[in-house]
Structures are given as C-alpha cells and as structure tokens.
Amino acid sequence: MNFSSKILEQAVDHVSQLPGIGKRTALRLVLHLMRQPASQTDELTSALSKMRHDLKFCNDCHNVSDTQLCEICISPKRDRTVLCVVEDIRDVMAIENTAQYRGLYHVLGGKISPMDGVGPQDLNVATLVNRVRDKEIVELIFALSPTIEGDTTNFYIFKQLGDIEVNTSTIARGIAVGDELEFADEVTLGRSILHRVPYEKSLKT
C-alpha cells in the first residue's frame, strides 16, 4: 500500500501485526479511530498499556488476576478438593459461565503440540503436580479440548502424577445438546454410547 503519511503507515503496520488482522482491516480500524474523538484512542492505548504491564497471573492456578492470587483461588466458597485442568484462561471463563463447577482451576497455558513447537516444559505442569501432591486434592478433572494434542497432554500429566493418590476424570465427550444425531461424527457417537449415563442421572442438570 502507498501511504501518504509515515505516521499512518506505522500505525497500520503495528495494528496489522495482531493475529487475523491484515493491512486493509488495520487501515479501516485506524481510520475509524481518526474519525472518533481523541479520547477514545487515549482510553484504548492506556487500557492496553495497563493490561500489558499490570496484569498478573495467579501464583496458584496461573489464571489472570489483578492480585497475587486470583478471585477463584481466594474465594472461601470454592471446593478446594477438586482441580480442573484447562488449557487457557478463556476455558476458565467458559466453565465459570456454566455455573456448574465450584472447584479450583489449573491453567496449563497451552497443550503439548510438537507441530507448534510446544513441549511439556512450556506448560505449567510441574506446578500442577506440586499442587496435587501438597494440597488436599481429591479429584483432578481434565478439561482440555478432545483433540490429539489435548489427549496427549492429558496422558502426559497422568504419567507425571506417578503414584500420587488422586482420582482423575475427563469431561464427558458426546453429542452436543441440540445437535442432530445423524450429523454427529462416528467417533463422538461411538463414545456417547460407550459412556452412556443412567437415565435417572441424566435428568439432573
């Protein structure tokens, strides 16, 4: 692109470094900011700057937090004997939105993926093993995506736990609520039959 302004070009360059945003979209975004009051840009830049420099990760579960320990870890209402292992802080938010889980979390920060150059040493596995060993954890729930990478990560953690006494479980895999059976893939449908649930139990949501 042929910019008539270096200042504009640099702004577009930096915005287009964000994932999924090309030069054209970046130009549209910065021109939008130019049409809005300068205060909007000021608030945006200060919010981003504050986030990057002041946002902390919880010392226990590695969730994002404004303090040393996150809201969930310090809450007296949470069940401290159950630990849910998730890939990302977005998964914490998704599970919290269901209001079905009252235990604690452990954010791995990714999943083992040799294709993307992510190995076990890049994840918060060591701190997880320490938590399970040192705290009164009764159950560890693997809530990673049901993909090859997710399953590999689950298995790696399971092996790392060694002979620590703890119950492990994974979230149920089956037909999504509202989905048509005929369009489900074979593996998912197969698992949903294999891991069928007593009818009376399925009535309790």
Place this chain on the structure above:
Amino acid sequence: MNFSSKILEQAVDHVSQLPGIGKRTALRLVLHLMRQPASQTDELTSALSKMRHDLKFCNDCHNVSDTQLCEICISPKRDRTVLCVVEDIRDVMAIENTAQYRGLYHVLGGKISPMDGVGPQDLNVATLVNRVRDKEIVELIFALSPTIEGDTTNFYIFKQLGDIEVNTSTIARGIAVGDELEFADEVTLGRSILHRVPYEKSLKT
C-alpha cells in the same frame, strides 16, 4: 463474559469498541499481546497515540499528511490542472497504486447519505468549489463509488459548480477486467455497451 480481572475486562471492552471486533475477538487479540514481549504493546499504543494526535489533513485536498500540505499536493511532478474527487483517503491510495493518474485529488470525507445522517455540509464540498473556481483546474474527475449515494454526491457537486467553467467526467463503469460477461448485472452490462470505447483506444492501457 465472566472476567477474573478488571484490567483485562477494560482492555477487552475498549478493543471491542472497534468496528467489526466483538468481545471474543477482542479477548483473543489482547491475550495475544499478553503472550508477546511488552515492547510490542508499547510500540502499538505509541503508534496509535502518535497517529491520533499528530496526523494532519492536507489543507488543500484533505488527504492525510504529516505536513500542512500532502506529498501529492506539493509534488512538482503532478498535473495541477486535473482534480480527482474521491470519497475517502483509501480511494486516494487505491488510485495511486494504479500509477495511471498524475493529477491532484480532493477527498470529500464521505458521500451524501441521508440514511447515515451524512448531508452535504458534512463533506468537503465548499473547499472543492473554491479550488475549482480559484485554481487553474481544467478537468474534474468524479471517482466516487457507483452507488445511489455516490451518484447523488456527484450530482450535488455538479450543481454546486454552477457556471464555473470546468470539464467534468466520471470514471468508467463497465465489466471488471477478468470478469465473465454472463455473470455481470444488467445495469453494468448495459452501461458497458452504452459507453463502449473505440477498439484502438482500448489497446492502450
């Protein structure tokens, strides 16, 4: 969404105010920034801030510029007798990329669109009429989008010019290069026949 951090929530809120960016995309973008070195966020915020506060608009043509007059307006290589009227600075960039035009521009800053609450008084029409009256302009090219709003804007400007002596033209409307004739809409195809070009002339690109 259920954020465990106010700082994160504010950053997501501000990013999601940008057009076409929802909360989920905003969260993905800010989490990307969190994984990158802090310098990337710092460069992004300072580039945006600099743009919003330091970017100027050319006094003559209203194109973006780092100086009082833009590069195109001060260039001695441009033909100062031809003026191309465009809606937006993106159109200037698009036409410059063709390398087919050596005249000057006039950026209206939009087109007349009562639906969006944009009237003639919101556009740089008065400065355009003054330029045509005061400078040695021989031809005025309307290069607005061939939509109802674009046509309305062209006609409004044409009327405003009154009895100022100047040739006016619009960019050619027809079948796009590389397009299949059978898929063209009737109006475009009709215009392309009506405004057909002598074959020898069409060979010169």
